[in-house]
Amino acid sequence: MKKLSILVLLIPFITFSYQGFSVEATTNLTKDPNYNTIYNAMTHLKSSVMIKKNGHEIDVFNQVLDDHPEIFYINYEKTLIWSNGKLEIVYNGSTKTIKAQIASLNKKINAIYNRSKAKSTRDKIKDFHDYIIDHAKFDYTNYQKGTIPESSYNAYGVLVKGVGVCQGYADSMKLLLNKAKIPNYFVVGTANNEPHAWNLVKVGSRFYHVDTTWDDPITSSGKPIKTYRYFMMNDSQMKKDHRWNPKNYPRAI
Template identity: 35%
Template sequence: MKKIILFICMFLFITPLFTSYPLQTIAAISGNPEAKMKDSIKSYNLIRSALLKNEPTGTFDTSEVSYKQVGSLIQKVVRENPEILYFDSAMTWSNGKIDFSYTAPISTINKNKAVLTKEVDKLLAKIIKPGFTDFDKVKAIHDYLVTTVAYDQKNYQKNTIPADSYTAYGALIKKVAICDGYTKATQLLLNRLGIENFYVDGYGNGGPHAWNLIKLKNQYYFMDSTWDDPISDVKGTVGYKYFLISSDQLRKGKSIASLTTSAR
């Protein structure tokens, strides 16, 4: 029985493994398992179910996907489901078995996930008011993250970023995150509100970066709450330079001249 080890840590999710696309095609290729992987839906759901339950093992359908190819499917599941916390790597076997490893004990993951779920319910009840349009809801989420979350600059500079900073838990509970945490917190909150959105990655300022693509009134816009949040927080100040902008606007920004976008 053959096996393959996949080191799929959160940082590696923002490496450029796929071709870059203009804005109008991102929506057609991102975040839709039915459209993108119609031949792998069963395996997608099996992997998703196992990871959402923090299971140490899972399975995939060998008639749908090879054990050599299932790594990209695992990546996709984690990228599209921000409720999955602390996934680190996987070992896949040719008989359809997957061994998952996490960066935290299962007891800690279960505890933090419960705390996160409770906080999301509480937060949305607080910031989303009756009569809000989808635009109002997106803005409320953007403003909340910019004003309450601090970029984990200290650990970023030391190359000691903790697992929490890559997650929605880090952003919403610990109030400290890097771009992954901001993006996944946005993704989690928008998912809960039923607003179509996608996790997008690429390059900015010469390094890997992540942000969101959001659909409003049949149009797609980019939103980058990380870059609207200055490293040195100014209380009560919210930036909107990267709030619901087009791909051209995104690329024209001085600090993101080298940015390319990709979606999987």
């Protein structure tokens, strides 16, 4: 998953990594004075904004993006936080292009949400799970070549273009869950020792894991299939081949 990692003085040092926050840490980060400042700057496509230097600005930046996968248009490699507190934001595309992409994604989200006739929370989650798998494919060719395009990492790539990798699948699920006001977490960890992302959803008083990527397997024949092997799983079931920091998320028991 792509993240802004760290900047020292005026020299950018950016790495891509999977990162999660504990429930307590996430709550604290959303209350940080920089959270809304950064969120508002990015949603209004501002090129720069001044933020407070408090030692948490990188974590807050990343948390905003974890919480809001609809902000899919940030250029991580070129975005900078300067030593004086200036956040210089670079976007993937012109303002006109980004606004058109946002409109397309919102239209798609609303259409998927409105087509679901499910009345129960579990059935609505299943509808979202099924739609993503039925209408998107894993970007395996670019994954193998190491040439994954930016769009495959986000919900725009998965829901509008119909192709993506695990971060795009999980971001898409999170957007739909947010739309339905279903409590959820974007989970980061590993699967078969490879960096991976999936979702944790709340139904009633309990949490469950949902991994749309692994429920959309790549077959030797190339024929698409849909499974439910990783749908509404508890921690014990998920730990057979997935790993994450249990301190960072609610337990699914």
